[in-house]
Amino acid sequence: MAKDKNFSAETLLAHGGEAPEPTTGAVVPPLHFSTTFARNAQYELMGEYIYGRYQNPTFDPVEKLAATLDKGAEAKLFASGMAGITAIFETVNAGEHIVAPTVMYHGAQDWLRYISRKRNIDLTLFDASDPEGLEKALRPGKTVIVWIESPVNPTWDVIDIAASAEAAHNAGAILAVDATVSTPITTQPISLGADLVFHSATKYLNGHSDVTAGIVVTREKNERWEEIKMIRKYVGGIQGPFEAWLLLRGMRTLSLRFERASENALKLARHFENHPKIEKVLYPGLESHPGHHIAKKQMTNGFGGMMSLLVKGDAAYAQQVATRATVFTPATSLGGVESLIEHRASVEGPHSVVPKNLIRLSVGIEDVQDLITDLEQALS
Ligand SMILES: *Cc1c(COP(=O)(O)O)cnc(C)c1O
Numbered sequence: 507m508a509k510d511k512n513f514s515a516e517t518l519l520a521h522g523g524e525a526p527e528p529t530t531g532a533v534v535p536p537l538h539f540s541t542t543f544a545r546n547a548q549y550e551l552m553g554e555y556i557y558g559r560y561q562n563p564t565f566d567p568v569e570k571l572a573a574t575l576d577k578g579a580e581a582k583l584f585a586s587g588m589a590g591i592t593a594i595f596e597t598v599n600a601g602e603h604i605v606a607p608t609v610m611y612h613g614a615q616d617w618l619r620y621i622s623r624k625r626n627i628d629l630t631l632f633d634a635s636d637p638e639g640l641e642k643a644l645r646p647g648k649t650v651i652v653w654i655e656s657p658v659n660p661t662w663d664v665i666d667i668a669a670s671a672e673a674a675h676n677a678g679a680i681l682a683v684d685a686t687v688s689t690p691i692t693t694q695p696i697s698l699g700a701d702l703v704f705h706s707a708t709k710y711l712n713g714h715s716d717v718t719a720g721i722v723v724t725r726e727k728n729e730r731w732e733e734i735k736m737i738r739k740y741v742g743g744i745q746g747p748f749e750a751w752l753l754l755r756g757m758r759t760l761s762l763r764f765e766r767a768s769e770n771a772l773k774l775a776r777h778f779e780n781h782p783k784i785e786k787v788l789y790p791g792l793e794s795h796p797g798h799h800i801a802k803k804q805m806t807n808g809f810g811g812m813m814s815l816l817v818k819g820d821a822a823y824a825q826q827v828a829t830r831a832t833v834f835t836p837a838t839s840l841g842g843v844e845s846l847i848e849h850r851a852s853v854e855g856p857h858s859v860v861p862k863n864l865i866r867l868s869v870g871i872e873d874v875q876d877l878i879t880d881l882e883q884a885l886s
Pocket residue numbers: 586587588589611613614655659684686687706707708709718719720840
């Protein structure tokens with residue numbers, strides 16, 4: 507039964523996209539493990555599949571749902587977020603220029619530094635808190651990809667997606683947005699002018715801390731998109747079918763999980779905003795946050811569950827707070843149903859520009875009073 511693409515995200519997600527499956531009526535789509543697909547008497551393929559590294563039918567509902575939610579032309583699933591990110595940057599030629607923010611997901615930035623060292627690709631990191639930062643970093647005619655993330659991990663500064671798209675396009679570049687934290691429930695970067703949208707589906711889309719996955723969505727099917735698909739096929743960063751199936755199962759509750767995490771996070775942020783043990787709460791949902799006015803414009807259905815606390819104290823105190831928590835689990839990652847806490851500078855290592863007194867919280871869907879009580883005891 508084809509679903510109307512104009513249904514709201516909540517409806518599409520709850521139905522897992524295109525259920526029921528047309529040949530059997532299965533309400534939950536089947537899981538295909540086959541790595542190879544047969545031909546008929548005329549030696550033609552029986553369906554549209556050839557070989558498991560190219561495409562597996564279990565990927566289809568996930569990819570279609572992701573493309574619909576992000577209002578893109580097509581989406582592709584990868585074995586991890588980084589497999590998707592590296593596929594995007596594999597399309598950049600020697601001599602071309604990439605622009606990205608100074609504060610961003612550290613793994614992606616480490617990769618950008620690596621390819622710029624190894625392959626004669628120029629990289630400029632810009633200060634996202636400077637309104638002219640991006641403009642100054644662009645080299646018209648040479649810049650090919652502007653990469654942004656919003657809100658930025660782990661300070662949760664907000665980057666104006668529409669303004670970035672305009673600046674990138676004026677310089678002849680495309681805009682790619684890491685929207686891992688602002689899921690399609692609240693932000694659709696393509697509608698704001700982005701050309702590519704990336705999600706680490708390991709996080710909110712799957713939501714249960716039990717699958718690594720990445721999704722890249724394109725505004726249009728063009729040469730770079732064909733190249734990204736070719737790279738997935740030949741580099742082989744392909745998702746396992748069971749993980750793809752689990753991901754779709756996780757996505758069915760995304761809207762509820764994201765709504766609850768956003769509610770809990772806002773309550774926590776308000777509670778700790780003027781707290782004696784806290785120097786500052788970094789959360790785009792707070793009116794006091796410098797990016798709040800842009801966040802309100804481009805996060806239209808919740809500010810998400812990600813926030814950071816600058817504690818009054820040094821790195822050792824910040825680490826202690828993280829390890830004393832009992833409802834929050836001291837672990838990296840984000841977007842799961844359970845709340846996580848981490849001392850970010852320790853996790854990021856030598857290149858980290860993150861303040862040493864910063865604690866990052868991924869707020870889950872637990873009872874908010876339990877979360878508040880836990881942090882209170884961990885801080886004291
Ligand atoms: C986790 C994460 C990534 C990388 O994704 P993996 O699934 O871990 O490979 C990229 N960007 C952001 C914002 C992330 O949180």
